[in-house]
Amino acid sequence: MELLFALSIGALFGIALFQLLRRNFSRIALGVIILSNALNLFLLSMGAYDGEVAAYASAAGQRSDALPQALVLTAIVISLGGLAFVLALMYILSIRYNTTDSDEVDRLKH
């Protein structure tokens, strides 16, 4: 199972990177989301316990690890905020340069 997780997270990371390397803004945005998904998944899978029941104080049995879950929960919301901001920037760029091709946005230098 660990191997499968590792391979999947690696694959997600690779896909995200490939998308980030595209010239098209919308693809870069997709890459950002996939990347945050991959990282959240990694963080979640780092829990110390193989949980059988959810992390509730009332539950009997082996509970899943609550700490990484709490961290991931915050990370998800924050990445939504970050995504929205990145999208807004990309929108402004694409309107200002009349393109969605990042290679054509070249006047930011100097």
Added chain:
Amino acid sequence: MNASLILPLLMCFAGALVAAAYGWPVLNWRVSLVWASRVVALAPVVAFAFLLDIASAVMADKPVVFSIAWLPTLGLNASLYFDGLSALFALLITGMGVIVVIYAGYYFSDDRSAWRFLTYLMLFMTAMLGVVMAGDVITLFVFWEATSITSYLLIAYKTTDDAARRGALKALLITGGGGIALLLGLLLVSGIAGGADFATILNGGEALRQSALYPAMVLLLALGAFTKSAQTPFHVWLPQAMTAPTPASAYLHSATMVKAGIYLLARLNPALGTTTLWFWVLTIAGLTTMLVGAYQGLKQNDLKALLAYSTISQLGVLMLLIGEETDIASKALVIGILAHALYKSALFLIVGIIDHETGTRDLRRLGGLVRHFPILFVLTGIAALSMAGLPPLFGFLAKETLLATAIRMEVGPIVDVLFPAAAVIAGALLLAQAGTLVFNTFLGQPRDPSLHPHKPALGLRISPAIPVFLSLAIGLLPEPEPLAQLLASAASASFGDKVKVSLAIWTGINVPLLLSLVAISIGTVIFLNRSRVRAWMQNFATGWSLDRAYTRVMQLIDRAANLITRVQTGYIRHYLFIMLIGLGVMIVWFRAFPSIRAPVSNLSLGDGTTLLRVFALLVTVAAAALTIFIRRDFLAILGLSASGLGVALLMILEPAPDVALVQIVVDILSTLVIVLLLTRLPAALRLRSSNLPLRSRRSGAVRDALISLGAAVVVAAIVLTALTSRPRQSAVTPYYEQNAKPLTGATDIVGAIVVDFRGFDTLIEITVFGLAGLGVYTLLRYASRKAGDVERADPRRRDKLRTLGIGGARTSSFMQLLAHVTLPLSLIVAATHMMYGHDQPGDGFTAGVIVSLAVGLCYVVFGYEETKRRLPWVKSGYLIGAGVLLAIVNASLGALHGGAFLAPIDFGERWGLSLPQGFHLSTAFLFEMAICLSVLGSASYIIDTLGHPKDHDVESDQQLQEIAALEKQVVVMLDDRGVEVT
């Protein structure tokens, strides 16, 4: 008594608050600036009186110390230290402060927005007072930097004046750069002396001087002090800082701030002094500065520049005196500080009046002003006599003691003569400067007939009269005993041993007097030939100046920065490529190859959960991979959404229901946000975007694929190593599990961590999320309109948009009904999430996102205008504000009643309310509500901004042609998918 040391600082700060309050329109309209400045001046008056009171106590050389524990584990305190030296400076600061504040009231009398100036001035006064009263090096440094910042604000007060802004920046860069050196020096000193407070440092002189780092300490501290006190070659900022309003120049650049460096070195002199290095560093800097200032000053045409250079010269003298190891030098130092502060601030104030009433301070245009300002002429004359060092003024005494110091130095046969000679030359030049100032301004014929001087207000004239009167009184009165005591106490503090100060002017015929006579005669000769000398000076070596050196340094920095930006290609892929190569090199270098320590756990497909997990992983990866190959953006986004849901499924299987819930709603919301954004893009762009080839060159895609593949392998290896070697027993989680219920009353451990154990984290997070929403709003609604990217929506189009959905399409009544029903339902769901989230899956985040999704649906179904009309309560800005405010108030409730910030309180239990089963009216509930509000606010800001109707729907002809052409291409492309369209 010791704790009351803080009072003067608080008074000055209160003065700043009062000055700022005067900016409030209600007061600003009713009270004149003159009156406001009088009220503000009460602050330094009280501080001065108070300091005078404690100063009498420290005359006996017993410093008063007060400290508050700040970081006791590091031995750091915020402390104050008050002895004779501090008293001299503190009394100067507050005393001159009173005069300058009142003067500023008249100076700006017709400008009511000058409350800003008064506020900055009072803030500066607080900072400056803090510097001279600081009891340890850290406190000193903090106040030191505060003076740099406030003086920046004061110099750049005329924000529309380009020269003022440049001058302020120059001052800030130079003194700020010196501040960094100072910090290093101070840290070294406190580290070696074994404590940051002055008592320890002054006792640790022996250890400091013996240390191998002693030269570094001296040089760093000297750099800090030299930049602040305008020693050559760092003096270049001071003349340009004269762009500040004159009250600020009079205060900062003559009496107070430029003396901060002098104060610092005098303060540390007993600990660091008495070495050859100390002597030479200070002497050479001081001597050079003294001569450069005296020379440069004489050739200036601008009265303020003339005064600035003579100030620089005087600062050089003071620096020189600190370096000497004789008691008479420290006596000369304290007398010099006081004398200079008195006459120089008076001259600045007078120049301010001349500038104010005639509109110029150019020596080439002024002249014959005695007819208009007879009293001012007398005042200037007396102050100038003091500046020139003529009897019976206080300045004469200062010069005499300086000369006495100069002839007492014993360093070598040639140098012995050099010092007195330099002192004589500088004295002569200063006398010529003083003469030029008086004669060229007030006497002779008016050079510019177009000047029509006004009569200055009485308050303006009184201000310079006070320091002038003091200069005269100290010179004439026989031995003012308290003053002599204060000066003696200050001199002792800087010398490190008892020093006697006598203020008698006449000490008989001796060598200093003779040297003085020589200086006066040379000075008189220069003065009489001033027009020729000045003309010669102004033509001499014009091509070379330190200002140019400064500009050159700045250019070099710019060029270096430019060079670095040239290295930047601007292509993300290049950066990523380099980063990955770097990572690879690091892995090989450190041999950090993955090592799988524990056996990989079995993968038996028989177990239902495992099977589901494998399925979820496959969905996640496959859907993500599809986004690469699907060319249409909308379809790719749907693929992404599926991938996100796969992640949610994995979370459910963890089992982590809370996280899964958030992941699902956030996944939907991000999809919605991207879709909304794409609909805003002009159709032509969108089409071109879909049509953008996967690769610009064939090798490009291959290269990117290789990079990604490499990264994927590395990440997979890292993850595998991490997963197989992770500890199987958490160090923290058991604590949370055991204490969630007893401490926070929550069954849901994840919820307890989010709103309780790590509540502060969450508080910051909702703030950040709120800021993201505000950022999107600002960027799209404000910044883009300001930059001319988007025009204002046509108001006539409003009616048409009424019943149209997003993108202008009419929506079916079924959809409209659905949207009607969803919103109240979402509110109920959100409410239950908040109420029961502590014991059940769900929390404030989920609640907030669910409501925003329902709001988003309304935007999609009804369109922008209609939604705005239907949902007037969705005021995003207020929601964010209310949420964050509620969170902070709620957390503070814990501080008030529970003992700590964010401490849990169950109000329901406390007040014995009968509430529904399982619902606790507690701080946790309020916090969830706060989270929900701010998330809703921010998300609705994002949706609202992106759902705003496109401001120009009508595409231009050119764009329409483009669309048509592209559509043809797309058709071709769709017909024959395998073929790349280029």
